[in-house]
Amino acid sequence: MLLPAHDYVKPRTLEEGLGVLSRSGAAVRLLGGGTDVTFNMRNRLMQPAVLLSIRELPELLGVEEWPDGSLRIGAACRLADLAAHQAVNSRHPALAAAFKAVASSHVRNMATLGGNLNLDTRCWYANQTQEWRAAKGGCLKTGVDACHVVASVKTCVAINNADTPPALIALDATITLASAGGRRTLRLADYYRADGVTHTVRRTDEVLTEVIVPPTPDRLVFIKDTARLGIDFAYGTIAARRAADGRTRLVLGSLGPAPVVLRRAAVIATQRGLADTHIEEAAEAAREDLGVVSNLYTPAAYKRDLARELVRRALTALRDMP
Amino acid sequence: MSPKPLLRLTVNGDALELLVSPQQTLLDVIRDQVGLMGTKEGCTTGSCGVCTINNARGEAILSCLTPALEWDGQSITTIEGLERLGDLDAIQKSFVHYHAVQCGFCTPGVIMSAKAVLNRHPRPTDEQINDGMAGVICRCTGHIKVKEAIREAHAFAADPAAKP
Incomplete structure (x- = not known):
């Protein structure tokens, strides 16, 4: 099936692209590797007037190691290149694992980090063909005041199903958003909104150009749970970080409209340590904190159990790391 | 409608110039315009891999998940490009x-x-x-x-x- 009619625009410089966005950003869809956008356009979930190709903009490419030990990763870097990158692997092997966890090698040869960080939210209703969706009427995502997933909600509960945000959030990564008006930097943790329709704070005139990962001696673990690696999106992911003094951070992905930073479980792990009984306690807290998240793939009760299991596995892995 | 843009694409060593629509994926162009039917359309979601081709670096790419115009100036290999003068790869x-x-x-x-x-x-x-x-x-x-x-x-x- 052909993609919806649109104009294809490939700017030579970032400034040229930002000019297009400042004039007509709301009608533009940014195109990185295309693996999410092409799919959603074919299903008519995205019907932009303009497709703006940013994949080859020099400002969005390259991995740099800064003198302070930070890594600067261009948003248009391909996930395959990042998963294999020497500096990424030597500094943050769990981050490299998160890059490699995304889909198949085929997809990672195309998909960009910026594309994964902006991956559209997904649910079992919206991610169907236009004809399939039409049989049930529209939803919040297509401008209709209805949700077929959780009938009573007023805010879209589609899942943020991206594999890379939890590890980057756990690492305190920051991102740069560029617009014709200037640049702003924010923590990736502050980038996401728990709303499946507008799931980031990116303005329509902005481009996410780079990710900065600060150095850390802390341990980091990343786990993705799914049915079939290479094909399936995650049922749930977790990134867990622990400092030498015991400070622990836990970030869940794919279990709601935004990545979830688990506060209570992290406090328990930080204050009481990682003996088996305390890991159980932290895991149980995570289960209770997740709330009602019925949506894609699995029921809410399963997701809460999965959150508990992911916390248990991640904390155990942190403890047992050599 | 603006005139159809030109896509310069090298397929299996043949340098082609094709008038394409932005609505076509690379797979659409390979099958419908170049006429090479070896590359198949399967799930169109990135799950099945039957549309796989190789890019200039010899990497696996899903031709159904990328707009054709993204490939202007590029070189690709399809299944038809493996055999040489009757000799299989x-x-x-x-x-x-x-x-x-x-x-x-x-x-x-x-x-x-x-x-x-x-x-x-x-x-x-x-x-x-x-x-x-x-x-x-x-x-x-x-x-x-x-x-x-x-x-x-x-x-x-x-x-x-x-x-x-």
Whole structure:
């Protein structure tokens, strides 16, 4: 099936692209590797007037190691290149694992980090063909005041199903958003909104150009749970970080409209340590904190159990790391 | 409507200039305009891998998930580009020898995925094969013979006169 009619625009410089966005950003869809956008356009979930190709903009490419030990990763870097990158692997092997966890090698040869960080939210209703969706009427995502997933909600509960945000959030990564008006930097943790329709704070005139990962001696673990690696999106992911003094951070992905930073479980792990009984306690807290998240793939009760299991596995892995 | 943009694309060594629509994916152009029907349309979601081709770096790419105009100035290889003057590529011979085919629908995508594995790792380990082939599905013959064929393809590469 052909993609919806649109104009294809490939700017030579970032400034040229930002000019297009400042004039007509709301009608533009940014195109990185295309693996999410092409799919959603074919299903008519995205019907932009303009497709703006940013994949080859020099400002969005390259991995740099800064003198302070930070890594600067261009948003248009391909996930395959990042998963294999020497500096990424030597500094943050769990981050490299998160890059490699995304889909198949085929997809990672195309998909960009910026594309994964902006991956559209997904649910079992919206991610169907236009004809399939039409049989049930529209939803919040297509401008209709209805949700077929959780009938009573007023805010879209589609899942943020991206594999890379939890590890980057756990690492305190920051991102740069560029617009014709200037640049702003924010923590990736502050980038996401728990709303499946507008799931980031990116303005329509902005481009996410780079990710900065600060150095850390802390341990980091990343786990993705799914049915079939290479094909399936995650049922749930977790990134867990622990400092030498015991400070622990836990970030869940794919279990709601935004990545979830688990506060209570992290406090328990930080204050009481990682003996088996305390890991159980932290895991149980995570289960209770997740709330009602019925949506894609699995029921809410399963997701809460999965959150508990992911916390248990991640904390155990942190403890047992050599 | 603005006039159709020009796509300069090298397919299997042939430099082509094609008038395409932004609405076409690379797969649409390969099949409908270049007329090479080996590359198949399957799931169109990135799950099945039957539309796999190789880019200029010999990597596996899903042609159904990328707008054709993204490929202006690029060079690609499809399943039709492997054979040279009637002589099959080593991976094709190996697939024949190990009978890594049943109905054949997914085979072009499977072979182009396998080719990408061998481009990087001429003697691939099982882990490298699994990683490179995780994105392609065969629903009839299973994956054991496919893995065998990839693992042993180096024998056909070493002896170009070998018949499967």
